[in-house]
Amino acid sequence: MYFDTAPKTRKEDMFEMDYLIDSLANSMGEKDVRMAVIKGLRRTGKTSLLNVSLNQTKQKHIKIDVRESPYYDRKEFMLYLAEKIKGVVGERAFQKLLKHISGVKVSYKDVGATLYIEKEKNLLMLFEQLNEYLKTKDETLIIAFDEIQLLSKIKFEYALSAVYDNYRNIKMVITGSEMGLVDKFLGIKDSSSPLFGRAHIEMETKRLSGEQINNFLMLGSKQAKTVITAKEIKEAIEMLDGIIGWATYYGWLRSKSIAHNKALSKVISEGSELTKRELDKFLSNRKKAVYLKILKWIAKGYNSWTTLKAQFVKNGRKVSDSQLNLYLTELIDYSFIEKINKTYIITDPLLIRAL
Ligand SMILES: Nc1ncnc2c1ncn2[C@@H]1O[C@H](COP(=O)(O)OP(=O)(O)OP(=O)(O)O)[C@@H](O)[C@H]1O
Ligand SMILES: [Mg+2]
Numbered sequence: 001m002y003f004d005t006a007p008k009t010r011k012e013d014m015f016e017m018d019y020l021i022d023s024l025a026n027s028m029g030e031k032d033v034r035m036a037v038i039k040g041l042r043r044t045g046k047t048s049l050l051n052v053s054l055n056q057t058k059q060k061h062i063k064i065d066v067r068e069s070p071y072y073d074r075k076e077f078m079l080y081l082a083e084k085i086k087g088v089v090g091e092r093a094f095q096k097l098l099k100h101i102s103g104v105k106v107s108y109k110d111v112g113a114t115l116y117i118e119k120e121k122n123l124l125m126l127f128e129q130l131n132e133y134l135k136t137k138d139e140t141l142i143i144a145f146d147e148i149q150l151l152s153k154i155k156f157e158y159a160l161s162a163v164y165d166n167y168r169n170i171k172m173v174i175t176g177s178e179m180g181l182v183d184k185f186l187g188i189k190d191s192s193s194p195l196f197g198r199a200h201i202e203m204e205t206k207r208l209s210g211e212q213i214n215n216f217l218m219l220g221s222k223q224a225k226t227v228i229t230a231k232e233i234k235e236a237i238e239m240l241d242g243i244i245g246w247a248t249y250y251g252w253l254r255s256k257s258i259a260h261n262k263a264l265s266k267v268i269s270e271g272s273e274l275t276k277r278e279l280d281k282f283l284s285n286r287k288k289a290v291y292l293k294i295l296k297w298i299a300k301g302y303n304s305w306t307t308l309k310a311q312f313v314k315n316g317r318k319v320s321d322s323q324l325n326l327y328l329t330e331l332i333d334y335s336f337i338e339k340i341n342k343t344y345i346i347t348d349p350l351l352i353r354a355l
Contacts, residue, residue, distance in 0.1 A: 043245025180333025
């Protein structure tokens, strides 16, 4: 069902993403592809694409939703990952791997388990043994990380670069909702970063056109046996600006017999509330007033660097060029705005409402 609001896991529930799904699943089967990155604005289907592509590939895989893991503690996270690896290779094979690594035991909240990973070195040895094991079976293991930016807290990019460089039968797929931070994790522009320069393929989930949203709502309403009129669809398209996540939520409400106006205002109010919470979290340790001003100015159409700078002057606020650049970069990193050519754009129509 298109209107199911959880991130999708089945291809038939995905609207128009066959090409991306197949490309990602197929490229993970190619020997020379070691890492794939899924990019895209918030709520455009990154997690869904990841889930469905993993289910589509015939290879062994593990998906880590980093938010659900102990990402704030390096050792705990390593244990969590080891436990996941155990889950996919099976208890017996896992015990065999460990036999080759002296002094390593793993236990992650599993009283009966026999192992403990104490040192970083041991995790890498585990990867090494895993790689050997996969080689003998002529298999690869895909490890997928959603919300990977959270792992920068524990500097996990070092472990991943070691895996990338040394263990060819282990592949990675990476995504996250704060794209600028994902780029930073990957060290895209930073030659001193551990993952810098590692070749990878990129997939991007894009905002949909009005016509696509129209088709999505028409087909979805047929599946859900609800009627959404052309006029209602037109209004939804205007409000939701091509973000499939919002269109899904609107469709889901309609499928629960909620009338058009009410459904649309619910999406708008709850969506604005959600984006507001995301923004508040971002602002909690930053200069709130300045960031809010910048966002509001951008929303009002002062959306080039020069016009923003002029707004500061006009409002009697001091800002240096480098400060303004920093503010804008931060907003881009956390996916609140994007820069297209020389224009800054608020990525989510509901954030504009929240502002
Ligand atoms: N191609 C699609 N077909 C049908 N529904 C979709 C599609 N892509 C996304 N959705 C729906 O849109 C919503 C957002 O999807 P998802 O969580 O995968 O996006 P995301 O890009 O990972 O979001 P975030 O940036 O918040 O992590 C979900 O309700 C999901 O079911
Ligand atoms: Mg996601």
